[in-house]
Amino acid sequence: MTATQTGSSNPHRTPVPEFDAIIIGAGIAGLYQLHRLRKLGFNVRAFEAGSGVGGTWYWNRYPGARFDSESYSYAYSFSQELLDEWNWKEHFAPQPETLEYLNFVADRLDLKRDIEFNARIEAATFSEADNRWEVVTESGERAVAQFLITAVGVLSAPYIPDIPGRDTFTGASWHTAHWPHEPVDFRDKRVGVIGSGATAVQLITEVAKSVGHLTVFQRTANYCIPLNNREITADEQANLHARSGDIFEQCRHSFGAFIHDFDPRSAFDVDDAEREAIYEQLYREPGFGFWLGNFHDIMTDEKANATIAEFVRRKIRERVRDPELAEKLTPRDHHFGTKRVPLESGYYEVYNQPNVTLVDLKETPIECITETGVRTSKQEYEFDVLIFATGFDAVTGALTRMDIRGEGGQLLRDKWRDGPLTYLGLQIAGFPNLFTVVGAHNAANFCNIPRCIEQNVDWVTDCIAHLRDHKLRRIAATESAEREWQQHCEEVVSGTLFPTANSWFMGANIPGKKRMFLAYGGGLPRYREKCDDVAARGYAGFALE
Ligand code: NA7
Numbered sequence: 001m002t003a004t005q006t007g008s009s010n011p012h013r014t015p016v017p018e019f020d021a022i023i024i025g026a027g028i029a030g031l032y033q034l035h036r037l038r039k040l041g042f043n044v045r046a047f048e049a050g051s052g053v054g055g056t057w058y059w060n061r062y063p064g065a066r067f068d069s070e071s072y073s074y075a076y077s078f079s080q081e082l083l084d085e086w087n088w089k090e091h092f093a094p095q096p097e098t099l100e101y102l103n104f105v106a107d108r109l110d111l112k113r114d115i116e117f118n119a120r121i122e123a124a125t126f127s128e129a130d131n132r133w134e135v136v137t138e139s140g141e142r143a144v145a146q147f148l149i150t151a152v153g154v155l156s157a158p159y160i161p162d163i164p165g166r167d168t169f170t171g172a173s174w175h176t177a178h179w180p181h182e183p184v185d186f187r188d189k190r191v192g193v194i195g196s197g198a199t200a201v202q203l204i205t206e207v208a209k210s211v212g213h214l215t216v217f218q219r220t221a222n223y224c225i226p227l228n229n230r231e232i233t234a235d236e237q238a239n240l241h242a243r244s245g246d247i248f249e250q251c252r253h254s255f256g257a258f259i260h261d262f263d264p265r266s267a268f269d270v271d272d273a274e275r276e277a278i279y280e281q282l283y284r285e286p287g288f289g290f291w292l293g294n295f296h297d298i299m300t301d302e303k304a305n306a307t308i309a310e311f312v313r314r315k316i317r318e319r320v321r322d323p324e325l326a327e328k329l330t331p332r333d334h335h336f337g338t339k340r341v342p343l344e345s346g347y348y349e350v351y352n353q354p355n356v357t358l359v360d361l362k363e364t365p366i367e368c369i370t371e372t373g374v375r376t377s378k379q380e381y382e383f384d385v386l387i388f389a390t391g392f393d394a395v396t397g398a399l400t401r402m403d404i405r406g407e408g409g410q411l412l413r414d415k416w417r418d419g420p421l422t423y424l425g426l427q428i429a430g431f432p433n434l435f436t437v438v439g440a441h442n443a444a445n446f447c448n449i450p451r452c453i454e455q456n457v458d459w460v461t462d463c464i465a466h467l468r469d470h471k472l473r474r475i476a477a478t479e480s481a482e483r484e485w486q487q488h489c490e491e492v493v494s495g496t497l498f499p500t501a502n503s504w505f506m507g508a509n510i511p512g513k514k515r516m517f518l519a520y521g522g523g524l525p526r527y528r529e530k531c532d533d534v535a536a537r538g539y540a541g542f543a544l545e
Contacts, residue, residue, distance in 0.1 A: 016134070016142045016143060016144055017045070017142075017143045017144075018143070018144050018145065019043050019044055019045045019143060019144070019145040020037070020042040020043045020044060020145060020146055020147065021037050021042055021043075021044045021045075021145050021146065021147040021148070021149060021464065022044070022045055022046075022047065022133065022135055022143055022144075022145040022147070022148050022149070023037075023044060023045070023046040023047070023149045023150075023151055024046075024047055024121050024124075024135070024148070024149070024150045024151060024152055024402075025046070025047075025048060025049075025055060025150065025151035025152045025153065025156075026046050026048035026050075026053045026054075026055065026106075026111075026115045026117075026151075027053070027054060027055015027056055027057070027058070027102075027151060027153055027156075028055060028056075028076075028102065028449065028450050028453050029055070029151035029153070029437045029438055029453045029456065029457060030046050030048070030055065030115075030151035030437075031046075031053060031102065031105060031106055031109075031111055032076065032078070032453060032454065032457045033046075033149055033151055033437060033457045033460065033461070034046050034111050034114055034115070035109050035111060036457055036458070036461040037461060037464065038111075038114065040461065040464075040465055042464070042468075044114055045114055045115075045116065045143060045145070046111075046114060046115040046116070046151075047115075047116050047119040047120075047121050047135065047137060047143075048115055048116065048117050048118075048119060049118070049119065049120035049121075050117065050118070051117050051118050052099075052103070052117065053102050053103060053106045053111070053112065053115065054098075054099045054102045054103070055151075055153050055156065056153055056155065056156065057095055057098045057099045057102060058099060058102075059156070059177045059178065059179075060095060060176060060177050060179065060199070061095060061096075061179040061180075061181065062095075062176045062179045062199065062202070062203045062206075062387075062389075063184075063203060063206035063207060064202035064203050064204075064205055064206030064207070065094065065095035065199075065202055065203075066090075066092050066093060066094040066095060066098075066202065066229070067092045067093050067098065068092065068198070068227065068287065068288060068343045069092070069258060069287070069288075069448045069449075070091055070092065070247075070258075070259055070286070070287055071088035071090065071091060071092060071093040071232075072088055072240045072244065072247055073247055073248075073251050073258065073259050073448055073451070074093075074098075074448065074449075074450050075088075075101070075450065076105060076450060076454070077244075077248040077450075077451075077454060078454060081108075082104075082105060082108060083241070083244050084241065085104075085108070086101060086104065087232075087237055088101075088232055088240075089231060089232060090229055090230065090231050090232060091229055091230060091231075091232060091286055091287075092227055092229040092286070092287070092343075116137075116141075119137045119138075119139070119141065120137060120138045121135050121136070121137055121138075121402060122136055122137060122138050122402060122403065123135070123136045123402060123403035123404070123405070124136075124148055124402060124403070124404045124405070124434075125403075125405045125409075126405060126406050126407060126431065126432065126433070126434070128407055131146065131432065131433060131473045131474045131545075132144050132145060132146050132433075133145055133146075133147070133148035133433060133434065135148065146433060146473065147433050147434075147435065147464055148433065148434045148435070149434075149435045149436075149437060149460060150398075150399060150434070150435070150436050150437065150439070151437045151438065152398035152399060152438075153398060153438065154392075154394055154395055154438055154444070154445050154449070155177075155391075155392040155394050155504075156177075156392065156397075156398045157392055157393040157394075157397030157398045157401055158175040158176075158177040158178060158388075158391075158392055158393075159175075159390055159391050159392050159393050159397070159509070159510060160175055160388045160390055161194075161388075161390055161511075162511075163366055163368060163369050164367070164368040164369070165368040165369040165370055166369050168369060168370060168371050169369050169370070169371060169372075169373070169383075169386050170371045170372070171372070171373075171383055171384050171385055171386060172184075172384065172385045172386075173385065173386040173387070173388070174387060174388065175387075175388040175389075175390065176199045176200075176203060176387065176388065176389045177392070184385070185210075186207050186210050186211040186212070186385070187210050187211070187212065188212040189211060189212045189213075189384040189385055190212055190213045190215075190382060190383045190384050190385070191207060191211050191212070191213070191214050191215070191383060191384065191385045191386075191387065192214075192215045192216075192217065192373060192374055192381060192383040192385070192386045192387065193207070193214065193215070193216050193217065193387045193389055194217045194366075194374070194386070194387070194388050194389065194390055195217070195218075195219075195388065195389030195390045195391065196216065196217075196218040196219070196220065196221065196222060196389075197222065197339075197340070197342060197389065197391055198222075198340050198341075198342040198343070199389045199391070200216070200342075200389035201222070201224050201342035201343075201344050201347050202342075202344075202345075203387065203389055204216055204347065204350060205344060205345055205346050205347045205350055208350040208353060208355075208356055211355065211356075212355065212384075213355045213356075213357070214350075214355060214356045214357070215356075215357045215358075215359060215374075215381050215383070216356070216357070216358050216359065217359045217361055217366060217374065217376075218328070218329075218358060218359065218360060218361060219361040219362065220331070220333065220334070220339075220502075221328065221329050221330055221331040221332075222331055222339060222341070222342050223309065223312045223331050223336045223337070223339075223341055224312075224341070224342040224343070224344040224347050224348070225283065225290045225291070225312065225341060225342075225343060225344070226283065226284070226343070226344060226345070227286065227287065227343035227344060227345050228284065228285060228286040228287070229286065229345060230286075247259060248451075251448060251451045252451070252524070252525070253525055254292075254523075254524070254525075255292065255523035255524065255525070256288075256292050256446055256447050256448060256523065256524065257443075257447045257448040257451035257452055257524045258287070258288055258292055258448045259287070260287060260288050260289045260291075260292040260293035261292065261293060262292065262293065262294065262295070262296040262299075263293065263294060263295050263296060264296060265295055265296070266295055266296070266297045266301075266304060267294075267295040267297055267298060267301075267303075267304035267307050267308070268297075268303075268304065269295075275307060276311070278294075279294075279307075279308065279311045282294060283311075283315065287343070288341070288343070290341075291336075291337050291341045294308060295308075298336065298337060299337055299338075299496050299497055299498070300495055300496050300497060301497075302335065302497065305335045305336055305337070305497060306335075308336045308337075309331070309335060309336040312331075312336060313330050313331070313332075315348075316329055316330050316348055317330070319348040319349060320348050320349075320351050320352065321352050322351075322352075325351050325358060328358055328360045329348065329351065329358065334500065334501040334502070334503075335497045335500060335501065337497075338497050338498050338500055338501035338503060338505075339501050339502075339503040339505075340503065340504070340505070359376060359381070361376070363378075364376040364377045364378040364379075365377055369386070373386065374386065391504055391509050392504065393510050393513070394445075394504040394505075394507070394509070394518065395420070395439075395440050395445050395504075395507075395518040395519070396416060396420050396440055396507070396513075396518065397510075399412060399413075399416075399436065399439075400412060400413035400416060401413075404431070404434070406428070406430040406431035406432070406434070407430050407431070407432065408430070410430055412428065412431065415428070415430065416440075417514075418514050419507070419514035419516040420439075420440035420441060420516070420518065421482050421483075421486055422436065422439050422440050422441050422442070422477075422482065422485065422486075423477035423478075423481045423482045423485050423541055423542070424441075424442070424485060424530065424531055424534065425438075425439040425440055425441040425442020425443070425444070425445075425485075425520060426439055426442065426456065426459065426460065426531070427475070427476070427477040427542070428477060428482070429476065429477045429478060429479045429481075429482045430476075430479075431476075432474050432475060432476035433474055433475060433476075435460045435463075435464075437453065437456045437457055437460060438452070438453060438456060440518050440519075441485065441486070441489045441518070441519065441520050442456065442519070442520055442527070443455075443519070443520045443522070443523065443524045443526075443527035443528075444456055444519075445505075445518055445519030445520070446505070446519040446520070446521065447524060451524065452524055452527075455524065455527075455528055455531070459531050459532075459535065462535060463475065463535065463539065466535075466539070467544070470544075472544050472545060473545060474543075474544070474545040475539065475542050475543070475544050475545075476542060476543045476545075477541060477542055478541055478542065478543055480541075481540075481541030481542070484541075485541075489517070489520055489521070490517075492520065492521045492522040492526075493517040493521035496521055498517055498521060499517060504518075505517060505518060505519060506518070
């Protein structure tokens with residue numbers, strides 16, 4: 001590969017810097033991709049929209065933001081040195097600690113010198129003449145490279161619904177992913193939160209501790225379960241360090257790369273009393289065990305699912321004092337686990353506070369946002385602060401919001417009008433030399449994400465190294481491989497209950513977005529096997545030139 005050089009693809013323009021590879025994003029994926037390629041001697045530049053590293057953990061600074069994965073299962077696993085040096089303070093680390101960790105990694109590996117910050121990529125165009133990509137930032141800066149790797153995250157394109165009057169509110173207002181960098185004081189403030197997903201559940205619980213009055217606008221009640229977080233003791237710390245290899249090995253073989261994995265038994269292999277005891281125990285344990293460590297058929301069989309759904313409903317009734325309010329907070333329109341299960345730390349008890357109001361939008365929908373607040377079909381609510389916890393154009397949004405043009409000038413967002421098409425979730429036919437780490441129909445979208453990121457990045461890095469070693473300039477997914485992958489992804493998810501819910505997994509949270517399961521529903525071990533098999537067969541399904 002070429003060393004750093006400055007060239008120009010057009011003699012009338014200022015010289016455009018050339019790289020072997022350009023990475024978009026300096027979150028968990030972008031940082032690791034930069035490290036891996038640089039280690040192999042490639043000349044790489046990463047472009048990052050934020051002013052610092054961290055991606056999701058840079059942007060989502062709202063109070064209460066924290067891991068739902070066990071901290072020690074979330075860290076990078078590739079470097080024993082990094083593992084030895086870092087001590088997580090809590091079993092589920094809060095956002096500031098995670099951001100600190102990612103800065104620690106970036107500094108230890110000296111990554112920041114190859115990252116351009118405050119540089120949002122607006123467009124990327126493939127040149128068929130020389131098999132290179134040219135990217136352009138919002139401020140008009142350009143760069144070219146043989147390989148373009150998007151590491152733009154799953155939940156990085158914030159979505160604010162198009163509610164009439166949306167921009168007229170004169171108080172303070174943000175989407176949770178655009179939280180201010182300075183602390184926000186909620187004392188004596190009237191605060192409105194729209195949304196009741198995983199983000200809102202964390203945020204509401206924290207804001208309720210100090211707020212003047214909090215009003216929550218809920219469209220869909222969720223099945224929230226306890227996170228059961230606590231500090232890591234000194235003894236646990238030593239033990240976690242000693243066991244880190246085992247922890248990562250456990251994640252490697254579990255469906256979602258968590259330390260939890262489905263119980264091979266059916267919910268009906270045990271009698272009612274034993275099932276109840278198992279649910280009780282899982283409800284008291286930390287993390288996603290209640291969802292992802294439960295009977296395997298809760299995600300495939302409606303009757304099995306009903307047993308767990310009813311258990312959670314009962315817990316809600318036990319925790320919320322006012323029965324009418326409890327009923328509003330009780331999900332009845334989707335199966336347990338088919339929408340992302342929010343993990344909570346006292347969420348339901350918030351509604352026992354006199355200064356918290358729940359507005360059920362199924363009964364009284366929002367009509368508009370006004371200068372002073374929110375008007376529903378029943379009444380107007382006035383706020384000092386209005387927060388949109390309304391989610392993201394997940395998985396595809398960050399890519400389709402850019403002008404990515406492949407062969408023949410085809411725009412990616414046009415190609416994906418009827419839903420994303422990819423090969424392994426890592427490449428797209430018609431877009432040679434473009435790798436989409438954590439792309440659509442990739443196991444990474446339903447995963448303890450750093451575990452899948454490491455798999456994705458390792459695969460992409462090996463592939464690029466293979467191309468270099470064989471003096472190949474171009475790799476392109478074939479359309480037939482893409483079609484087969486699409487069919488496989490559909491088959492895998494069709495045996496589950498996921499397609500029945502209006503979730504972001506299904507693209508169903510964005511009006512007009514094609515309804516389709518956006519992740520790979522076969523789990524990480526199966527996904528890894530598929531990717532490894534493709535590589536072992538000389539990158540079968542790809543055209544190499
Ligand atoms: P989610 O899970 O997509 O939640 C968004 C919330 O916003 C959800 O309660 C939505 O209700 C609500 N929403 C969206 N549009 C509207 C409108 N128009 N009116 C009222 N309410 C609305 O996003 P999160 O940020 O909470 O979580 C995303 C992921 O981040 C999460 O899965 C974790 O992986 C971390 P709905 O349920 O659609 O009725």
